[in-house]
Amino acid sequence: MAQNGTVPGPDHPIDIEPARGRVVVRVGARVVARSSAALTLREASYPEVQYVPLADVDPAVLRPSPTTTHCPYKGNATYYTLEVGDGVQLPDALWTYEEPYPWVAEITDHAAFYPDRAEIVLEP
Numbered sequence: 001m002a003q004n005g006t007v008p009g010p011d012h013p014i015d016i017e018p019a020r021g022r023v024v025v026r027v028g029a030r031v032v033a034r035s036s037a038a039l040t041l042r043e044a045s046y047p048e049v050q051y052v053p054l055a056d057v058d059p060a061v062l063r064p065s066p067t068t069t070h071c072p073y074k075g076n077a078t079y080y081t082l083e084v085g086d087g088v089q090l091p092d093a094l095w096t097y098e099e100p101y102p103w104v105a106e107i108t109d110h111a112a113f114y115p116d117r118a119e120i121v122l123e124p
Contacts, residue, residue: 005101006072008043014073015042015105016051019122025057027084027093029097033057033113034051043073050120051110054096067092074107075100082118090098093117 008014019040025033035056042048065079076099077093096111097104113120 005075005103006035007103009072012044012073013042014044014104014115016040018097018102019050022123023052023122024121026121027061027082027088027090027117030061030084031058032061032082032084032118034110039110041104041107043113048113051107051112053109054109057094062071063089065092069095071097073101073102074104080111095113 006012018113022034022036023038023039024031033052033056035052037056039051040048041051051099053114061082061084063083065080065081067079070078075097077095077097079095082090082093084090092113094113095108097107100107
C-alpha cells in the first residue's frame with residue numbers, strides 16, 4: 001500500500017493504454033466531448049472505461065457536483081453534472097480523479113462518463 005491505496009495486483013489488475021481511435025461522447029444530439037487523446041482503462045473484470053482529457057470536454061456543459069467517492073485502487077473521485085440545455089441535467093454523469101494514486105497517474109486531468117447517461121463511441 002502507498003498513499004493509503006491498494007496497489008493493483010494479479011487479483012485486481014489495472015491496465016491503461018491510449019484509446020484505439022477517437023472517443024466521442026454525446027447526450028442526445030449534443031457532442032459533449034471529443035478526443036483523440038483518450039485513455040482506455042481496464043480494471044479487473046469490469047467493463048473498460050474511456051477516460052477523456054478534461055480539456056476535450058465542453059466546459060459549457062460541466063457543473064461541479066458535491067458528490068465524491070473513494071476507490072481503493074485509484075483514489076478519490078469528484079463528479080460533475082452535465083447540463084446540456086433545454087433544462088436537461090444529468091447528475092453525476094462523469095467523474096475525475098484529480099490526484100489519483102501513482103500507479104494510475106495517467107488518468108490525472110481525465111474524465112470518464114457513465115454509459116447509461118451519455119453515449120460513448122470509439123471511432124476509428
